Amino acid sequence: MRVLTEAEQLKIKILTKNQVSLSLIEPTETGLKKSIMDATGSVRSFLKENSIHDYDIQGQGQENKVQIEALIYQDFQVIHSTASLYRPQTKKGDPRIWFSGLTKIANPNDIIAIIFFDDCLHIFNLTRLNIGTLIDSALTNPFKELISAINFEESEIAIELLNKLKLIANSGFVKSVVNSDTGIGRTIELLLGIEMNSSKSPDYKGIELKSFRDSRNNRKGLFGKTPDWKLSKFKSRVEILDAFGYWEKGVFRLYNTIRGTGRNAQGLILKIEDKKDWLVENSDRPEIGDFLVWKLETLRKELLKKHKETFWIKADSKIEDNNEYFHFKEVEHTKNPMIDKFEILVETGAITLDYPIKRMPDGKVIDKGCNFKLKANCLDLLFPPSDIYNLT
Known part of the structure; x- marks a missing residue:
């Protein structure tokens, strides 16, 4: 994957402050034309660690393809999508991934972000989506609602732990x-x-x-x-x-x-x-x-x-x-x-x-x-x- 721009790094910092964990993938021109992307090591680890999918135990061929519900975020709207995870019969069966509808939001070499929350994959174009504007918007929008839900769930555990530590400190x-x-x-x-x-x-x-x-x-x-x-x-x-x-x-x-x-x-x-x-x-x-x-x-x-x-x-x-x-x-x-x-x-x-x-x-x-x-x-x-x- 290419080096992130300063703007992309800033967006990741905003998401991090909101408790969001994600993985990144970079579609190539060939990948967008053929509707296929290599599932890189970091993506495979993200899927495995979140108990979403394990390519190591997946068989090769279309009959072993796994499909997962996904949502693609584009400013104030959401596109319903399906994530396809598979290993082709050809060569060594190198892991592949694709999201239906991705070509509607992605250009070659854009950085695509993947979030897993509430049993669903959430996809957005990190390079092009106005993340800060959407999160801070006074208007309700799907992306803001997603980040708020993640932030609330993750913060509950941190607040619980912090309160316990304060009780210990007061002793x-x-x-x-x-x-x-x-x-x-x-x-x-x-x-x-x-x-x-x-x-x-x-x-x-x-x-x-x-x-x-x-x-x-x-x-x-x-x-x-x-x-x-x-x-x-x-x-x-x-x-x-x-x-x-x-x-x-x-x-x-x-x-x-x-x-x-x-x-x-x-x-x-x-x-x-x-x-x-x-x-x-x-x-x-x-x-x-x-x-x-x-x-x-x-x-x-x-x-x-x-x-x-x-x-x-x-x-x-x-x-x-x-x-x-x-x-x-x-x-x-x-x-x-x-x-x-x-x-x-x-x-x-x-x-x-x-x-x-x-x-x-x-x-x-x-x-x-x-x-x-x-x-x-x-x-x-x-x-x-x-x-x-x-x-x-």
Whole structure:
């Protein structure tokens, strides 16, 4: 898909402020003539994550075509449409998508937006539709009604969570459930009645919770993702430990932060391979060179999945009688990360990679994963304008 114009980016920011989650697709001249579009990776992920359609399990041929009700928005009117999702018999059965009536609103290389709400796909031309004007219009119109309905439903959960956090904040300092770095996260989950589990899904009814101590000014954890071992020279993180680890206090470990702006003490750096759309970790040792690979498309999808909507919860911390106590005081509410900024933020050092690994004296390897983090105070570089709420 082409790079979005400033006007298109502004429209996405308006929609984001109104709680709208969407996917984008760019019809080509050939696609419009033939009434066919490739279902790109981002579109396939959007459909799958919203439990609309899964191309991975769809058979090839017209007999396996799936059709879904759709509405196309054009200023003050709506066109009834049908979305066709299928995999042709030819070639590898590459996923296809089409919306009947799309040629009435789209020109080649316009950006078409897809929303799913109330068991229906809602389609509009992001490039040409006057989104701000329609939403702010004093006159009732179908697009304004759609956005208002989405905003109301999404806001209910956020308001519910915000009110619970205010009640917790009004209690003052609360004792941490464990004395460790993870204590702040586990404490807020316990207070909210969230059971501890290993799921990677958002914590509270679709909202991710990220809590942090105000005094530390630490980087903010985004998500963890292992490399693509099939594409990587190294096939496990044990190999990473063996190659770059060091002894400290009788433990062989590698507590490492890797950036795109320069090599660390182990000679490691992150690089973007634009042509392959890869993130690569590289060693300055010639016999090693590039040794880990992540597909950038995979990382973008993980970022969008993890942080579709997030509460970043700030707390004061104090130590009394060897126990830590927290007073939760502020929330920054972000939605819909600008995933196209991911590689830029890696290259400029705003997004970094950590992997804490160590081998204990008994030979057991403890590995806490490959964790992508965002530099403190850089949320506005990755997310559209956010809302900040005082809890006290």
